[in-house]
Amino acid sequence: MNMASVGILFLFFIVIRAQSEGKTFVKVECKTGNVGQYGQQSMLDCVVTTTEEIKDPKITVVAWKKKGSEDALDETLLVFHKGETTGQPGYRFAESSWNDRNMNISLLITNTTMVNSGDYKCSVMTDGGDDITETSLGVTAKYNKPTIRSIPENITRREDVTLSCSSVGGYPEGQLRWFDEHNKEWTASSEMEAELTNDGLFKLSSKLSLLKNSISSKYTCVVFNSSGGKEDEVTLEIPGTTTSEGQEREKGSDQSSKIVASVVVIGLLIVGLLLALLIHRWWSQRGHVVV
Numbered sequence: 001m002n003m004a005s006v007g008i009l010f011l012f013f014i015v016i017r018a019q020s021e022g023k024t025f026v027k028v029e030c031k032t033g034n035v036g037q038y039g040q041q042s043m044l045d046c047v048v049t050t051t052e053e054i055k056d057p058k059i060t061v062v063a064w065k066k067k068g069s070e071d072a073l074d075e076t077l078l079v080f081h082k083g084e085t086t087g088q089p090g091y092r093f094a095e096s097s098w099n100d101r102n103m104n105i106s107l108l109i110t111n112t113t114m115v116n117s118g119d120y121k122c123s124v125m126t127d128g129g130d131d132i133t134e135t136s137l138g139v140t141a142k143y144n145k146p147t148i149r150s151i152p153e154n155i156t157r158r159e160d161v162t163l164s165c166s167s168v169g170g171y172p173e174g175q176l177r178w179f180d181e182h183n184k185e186w187t188a189s190s191e192m193e194a195e196l197t198n199d200g201l202f203k204l205s206s207k208l209s210l211l212k213n214s215i216s217s218k219y220t221c222v223v224f225n226s227s228g229g230k231e232d233e234v235t236l237e238i239p240g241t242t243t244s245e246g247q248e249r250e251k252g253s254d255q256s257s258k259i260v261a262s263v264v265v266i267g268l269l270i271v272g273l274l275l276a277l278l279i280h281r282w283w284s285q286r287g288h289v290v291v
């Protein structure tokens, strides 16, 4: 055989292979963009579809595996084989009474943690053919209500203060922001740190430094998730603030001016009454003289 005929044979081979591959009777189709929440159930939603040639398909094998990262091995989570279902605790078929005629082979993860985020492999064998597909799960976690404290603990207004706010248990990385009593934002004057804890979740901490002469009466620390959604907040009220004292003083002077005003009004009324009386007398006296 010369080179040309080898080439032609090779081409034939490729064409035949492609044709046979294109004729898949069985397919595993998964929903994309699966997202789970930490501490909740998650589902990898997959169904087996078959072409019309296959009547009443029967599943013989299902294997759900989590893909290992880099050189780690795939981890088998749930297997159906020879009519039996076995698996690791925390993983089961989403269909509560799944059987080999049920084409919904979705995997249910009963208590989602950060470990569950990643890529999965699902292989299926049926009496009409096999298929294997991949899908993935993203996991998010909501941040807890933040806590706030001041250093020093007692704010005297004779020394500068640092406020410290933190929130744990969130994923992905979020943000802590600061607001004062007038809802003015102070985040630019603060410093934030995000730290990954052992459970794969983030701990956010933020410090806000305050000068003794410009301490507001109230500071709120708000935690936002990675897409900028507000999750929770905490407020620290600072007793005996300059602004509230100022307001007291204003209120006081306001009251005294009110008193002054009423004294003036009453005085004017008395003077007016006296004048009216005098005029009345004068008139009646004149009347007497005329008559």
Ligand SMILES: *[C@@H]1O[C@H](CO)[C@@H](O)[C@H](O)[C@H]1NC(C)=O
Pocket: 045, 046, 047, 094, 095, 096, 104, 105, 106
């Ligand atoms: C598969 O079953 C689960 C659990 O019953 C259900 O929530 C899901 O929608 C089903 N998926 C499809 C594609 O029908």
Ligand SMILES: *[C@@H]1O[C@H](CO)[C@@H](O)[C@H](O)[C@H]1NC(C)=O
Pocket: 140, 141, 171, 172, 225, 226, 227, 228, 229, 230
């Ligand atoms: C962030 O919060 C918003 C509003 O509550 C929510 O719709 C969104 O899914 C959250 N995003 C993440 C990544 O948690």
